[in-house]
Amino acid sequence: MANADDTPLGPHTLGVVKRNIVRADPGAVDKLSRFGSATIHEAMGRVGLMKPYMRPIYVGARLCGTAVTVLLQPGDNWMMHVAAEQLQPGDVAVAACTADSTDGFFGDLLATSFQARGARGLIIDGGVRDVKDLTAMGFAVFSRAVSAKGTVKATLGSVNVPVICAGALVNPGDVVIADDDGVVVVPAALAQQVADKAEAREANEADKRAKLASGVLGLDMYKMREGLEKAGLRYID
Amino acid sequence: MANADDTPLGPHTLGVVKRNIVRADPGAVDKLSRFGSATIHEAMGRVGLMKPYMRPIYVGARLCGTAVTVLLQPGDNWMMHVAAEQLQPGDVAVAACTADSTDGFFGDLLATSFQARGARGLIIDGGVRDVKDLTAMGFAVFSRAVSAKGTVKATLGSVNVPVICAGALVNPGDVVIADDDGVVVVPAALAQQVADKAEAREANEADKRAKLASGVLGLDMYKMREGLEKAGLRYID
Amino acid sequence: MANADDTPLGPHTLGVVKRNIVRADPGAVDKLSRFGSATIHEAMGRVGLMKPYMRPIYVGARLCGTAVTVLLQPGDNWMMHVAAEQLQPGDVAVAACTADSTDGFFGDLLATSFQARGARGLIIDGGVRDVKDLTAMGFAVFSRAVSAKGTVKATLGSVNVPVICAGALVNPGDVVIADDDGVVVVPAALAQQVADKAEAREANEADKRAKLASGVLGLDMYKMREGLEKAGLRYID
């Protein structure tokens, strides 16, 4: 489908690179980077989470940055090179594929290029390779798979169109936060608001943690006993 | 199905918390804790093993304790809070779900509470989150998945009814042993007997290991050559 | 199907052990051992890679050696003991199964025996157990699964027949290279040629890496801009 320059690009439109994208406010991104994916997912109202098959390629990988989206064709990483040029410091490449694929679309050479551009990492609903090198470089990658399988450079995808990556909609410029627990996407326009809610939530949790550590039960702290009784829970001996 | 107080609870009966359960003998549990899951699985006669998709959330996690069972509804962790009150020192929570789910039913707050009760860990046929915190706490967890996805508290399951968790039947009070190789369940009544068999087996293995390390072949040590020949094995050049 | 001694054995022929196999040239194997699986896969012309579900059982496992192939029946590891006798220093056991299985066909006792024979590791399209011990022994294993489930010794498979392991054809004597990125098979007759190509490729990559690190884009280094334009890539603002 052709898109006039003033029409919003639809998800997965092919053959397009959008150069000017609106990135989330840097202050909000910084603030979001202080929280884990689970906290931000809760602060979002439990939306925006990618599927749990997305895993870090090494223990302790973590990232928070603004999305430059990439739409790949299966077995083809041509668009990764196109995306490199669009990356700015603080960005994270978020790569979706038009079909499920575990091929190794990304390795140490592309990581070197992305890192030189200031990118903070890669989220990819596909495979990557050169895990040992990426780990040594400290380049954070969250992927569906690891695979040595190489890819061709023959078919157009897109850069900076909306993509559905591992079940989540990602618009270019959105904030992406990833850690051991998963990958969550915060729309650029909500970044500050979600960061504030995450902060409030975390403050709240410290107090709860102390109570639970002292032996107070969640049943009492959250006042659940009445609700459970109304729902019909039966205690027997 | 209604259960009179003197009827045994069936697997996955909903809406019930059983307070008094018969835990395996502490001495037998201690003895079992000295062996790995593979050794105990063999000592059990190769029964009682959960499916291999159950994996530790960090390298080196290991636990052995008595089961407090939890039956969860998908996307709902209400019963985890109910279970906390039933936990005693030396227990392990074993959580099944009425449907396959990878949601994050458990995180650092519940772990704090479980640890304060003296629990040794969690086996869950579902997902958990706050992996970094759980690792730092040394709280052993074996799960089907890791996921930042939160859950609600709206629907009754049960605590301390028999559950089928990752393909294995677990009765409250049974011994659960988990390590890098998997999760195995020993019925409370068989705990001492299985511990003794595991001990005998392990003593036996040290000798075998020394022989094999010296170059003796299993073919000779286990006297397999005749059996293979009878079965028709053909050597060619 | 019966095989006369001069007929080539077909893939997965049952009930046969071939004693004399032609192993790849040791010098070529040594040279191949200097490269990663991704580099060798590329040098092979992108063939010979096993499916990406084959993973190392511990971080950093790595091996390169000549294949002694094993064909297992599901739930039965009898042939592992038969294979032990055929192993020579520098070999790697490559085990396929006649049906998908995750059982624990291999543990520390067999590893002790294999290591005593000089084997460098195991590639198995099935499960293994005793992960902690295997890690401590530094015995490299790449598998489909980890499982404490034991196996019987009752049904014939084969040793040193061609096998299809995780989607790749492996002939006895072929070189197998495995690391964090996957497992790749190099036919014995091509070992030297592939090692040379891998060397050339790697030399070439150092230069590319330096350029990309300095900020040169792949788009320019690989001269992709014209091709992308011809393919119709559209840049918008």
Next chain:
Amino acid sequence: MANADDTPLGPHTLGVVKRNIVRADPGAVDKLSRFGSATIHEAMGRVGLMKPYMRPIYVGARLCGTAVTVLLQPGDNWMMHVAAEQLQPGDVAVAACTADSTDGFFGDLLATSFQARGARGLIIDGGVRDVKDLTAMGFAVFSRAVSAKGTVKATLGSVNVPVICAGALVNPGDVVIADDDGVVVVPAALAQQVADKAEAREANEADKRAKLASGVLGLDMYKMREGLEKAGLRYID
């Protein structure tokens, strides 16, 4: 684990055939046979359902009968022949496996034998073959897979021990109901009670169906509006 004759057999005990089992009351089985698996699952209080990967091998297959349980080893159907002798008219063979397997454990010859014994069908957490013949014979089969792969006869399993089949506990003599929607297990002792509840439920549904067909909304018929409002549902334009 050895079982004295007066000890209850544990799930998946190996090497045992129990000859005398207590089958559910024939009248209750007959009554249950009038209802679908979904209705019975509801009447059971939503327990006893096998995992949804269990599917009929032909459209319209349906069965209801008393379980003769079979515990198979992967790739081995020896126990199927042992089970045949234990089958009585009205029985259904329910086969579990000690490990996930898709092999073809059952085909037209065994079906001929089972049918000659009066069996009504087979539930198997594994594979079957000869689908065309089984369809022509009208022998109902619900399985995890279809596969031409043959099996050996070498390793003991059991007949008429409790088994966990596709996630559900099945005791010999229990009632098994299977149709297009799935497979559900009713403990023998509850058969009459569940049949009565299913009848009540179905009577109740006819009235609901008529109301809904006339245009009445479930929101009104089930009086959900107040609950939804309390839960905070927000209508916008």
Next chain:
Amino acid sequence: MANADDTPLGPHTLGVVKRNIVRADPGAVDKLSRFGSATIHEAMGRVGLMKPYMRPIYVGARLCGTAVTVLLQPGDNWMMHVAAEQLQPGDVAVAACTADSTDGFFGDLLATSFQARGARGLIIDGGVRDVKDLTAMGFAVFSRAVSAKGTVKATLGSVNVPVICAGALVNPGDVVIADDDGVVVVPAALAQQVADKAEAREANEADKRAKLASGVLGLDMYKMREGLEKAGLRYID
């Protein structure tokens, strides 16, 4: 996240029912209904297709209509009843879930209600039950699974917010076309344009089919020989 009435609803916002949605033009929907999902997917520029695990529950099921979207919580079908009220003649319910689930969220009672409202079918990234009844009613359903497992009515989802269903973004009012080949989504604003392209494409195919049937090769009809030669294809004997 709160949404003011003039803010666009984000994907998967919880707790909201949007009453007024802009449905695709009925004429365009009618025209689209003449084409198969594969043709429309091509006319869309190869975007908008759901994952291939979405299958019809009976052979020959087919539908084309305007989407009323439903966001479900796992194991909970409360929102299905809320959705019924929003359905108009010609609509198709498109149900996503906040987590992967195979539960039976939908059966013959809801189908009776939906059909009474004029709905043409259901697309659900989850499970359904009462397959036999739904088939008899001719109510078209495309789902991820079939399962007898019942669901509760306890937790809010949403109706008519954007949803990601089986990997595709669906906005309320979009056109959904489903048949034996899969499920494709056409944004409401593009419906006429895509219908026209589909028509052109189909006209074009009749001619190609005739040529191929007469023995003309695609190599010649599509003039591929030169491209293949340039790409380096080598013919050997």
Next chain:
Amino acid sequence: MANADDTPLGPHTLGVVKRNIVRADPGAVDKLSRFGSATIHEAMGRVGLMKPYMRPIYVGARLCGTAVTVLLQPGDNWMMHVAAEQLQPGDVAVAACTADSTDGFFGDLLATSFQARGARGLIIDGGVRDVKDLTAMGFAVFSRAVSAKGTVKATLGSVNVPVICAGALVNPGDVVIADDDGVVVVPAALAQQVADKAEAREANEADKRAKLASGVLGLDMYKMREGLEKAGLRYID
């Protein structure tokens, strides 16, 4: 890897079309066509079977013919058009892919062309579309998936090189037999021998079937009782 014209082509060599292949003897193919895949798999000594995820796209599909192999790249069906030219009457196209893919590589236009060439069907470790048309044409297809997703024509694979398709090695000219039970491959050189064994096996089965139908048990017919007793089977009441 370059292949001189007199070197055997390795599995999955890219960029090559072999024109002259040695097809199995037509008489042997005809004879094999009289038997089902399960019988032939047994006659082969239980080798040569594809994985059970390969399923017919319509009930009752069946084929037997000589293989023209196709090696596809993921998301790319260029080689299907190249393969069409190599098809002769009685052939079956057998398509493997260099990576797991469910894309729709094949539809009614290609089927029209293949049928015009005399091909009997398609075996594809990937997806197909236009199921309704293919069914109407009676063109037998066995595939891993059905998907409306289209493919590009941009990257070379091969035709008539050895391929590994769904876990089985297929050489061009081999006989492929597929039906409801699965897909089995018979090497060209063994076709007559396997056909003869299949015939003997089937003759043998008629007699067994009659005995079993009359109530004779497999335990007695196959004389299993002694073996079971030796293995330690215990009967209890």
